[in-house]
Amino acid sequence: MSLYCGIACRRKSFWCYRLLSTYVTKTRYLFELKEDDDACKKAQQTGAFYLFHSLAPLLQKSEHQYQAPQHSLLELEKLLAKFGQDTQRIEDSVLIGCSEQHEAWFALDLGLNSSSSINASLQKPEMETELKGSFIELRKALFQLNTKDASLLSTAQALLRWHDAHQFCSRSGQPTKKNMAGSKRVCPSNKIIYYPQVAPVVITLVSDGTRCLLARQSSFPKGMYSALAGFCDIGESLEEAVRREVAEEVGLEVERLQYSASQHWPFPNSSLMIACHATVKSGQTEIQVNLRELEAAGWFSHDEVATALRRNNPYPQQQNETFWLPPKLAIAHQLIKEWVEKPACSTLPA
Secondary structure, three states, X not given: OHHHHHHHHHHHHHHHHOOOOHHHHHHHHHHHHHHXXXXXXXXXHXXXXXXXXXXXXXXXXXXXXXXXOOEEHHHHHHHHHHOOOOHHHHHHOEEEEEOOOOOEEEEEEOOOOOXXXXXXXOOHHHHHHHHOOEEXXXXXXXXXXXXXXXXXXXXXXXXXXXXXXXXXXXXXXXXXXXXXXXOOEEOOOOOOEEOOOOEEEEEEEEEOOOEEEEXXXXXXXXXXXXXXXXXXXXXXXXXXXXXXXXHHHHOOOEEEEXXXXXXXXXXXXXXXXXXXXXXXXXXXXXXXXXXXXXXXXXXXXXXXXXXXXXXXXXXXXXXXXXXXXXXXXXXXXXXXXXXXXXXXXXXXXX
């Protein structure tokens, strides 16, 4: 027995003290902050805050890009005090990530009504003057942000929106309470726990081998074409959703399907974009556009798409440019680029 205990203790010591990767330690630290309110509150002391007003992030213009300034807890407390706000409002912030050095990052919306009735919405113009920046709609600014800020602000907006829309329990009708990190809400009356949810969306680039199919909705900016996209229905697999969306929107039947990648997308609500390539049956390429879903759709040659990708500015500068593609940060752009470059993809059953 003593020999067994000695081996067990040495094994435990090895697993406790072995060096973990930076990614693992960072992930476990974030998990701790989500599960432990005291640890999360402590992390706020040395953390950084991104500010929003009515779901629009505070941004500062730097040459041709936007930057998202960070604020310390002390700076935020001084700001709230200057505008007659209680520092309790900071508890409405949500955890959105951390650095490799375990500096926690939070987001706080100063424009939404606080969950505490004593805190009213702060006025946007006064805040912008004080903070030397502008609260800009994320959809308009997203593609002028660097990759890190775009990801963090997308996560932040999605979480802030979810908390604003889920302040009451759907079963009891009573107010719910968020944990310190904002990773969940709990109904005090019946202990039901609510977690932020994302809606799965398939986005598919259809090809007939030599051409790809691009389409546009009436809500798109003028001249922009993209891949087909649609929400997954309850009960559907990924493959079934792709086949249905292609059939519904352009009247084509998918023969083969290849998974590409995925991306969180915050508009209009939080979605998980699941990107795929699809090929249609030979000789069955006549498009029948569903005008309830799309404004237009068409086949584009490899040269046409490659030319559009080579443009430095994705937004057309000349009137004779017939179409343009989604910007680089959008997963639709990556799908189209993959098709032009013909990389190897993992095949899924059709």
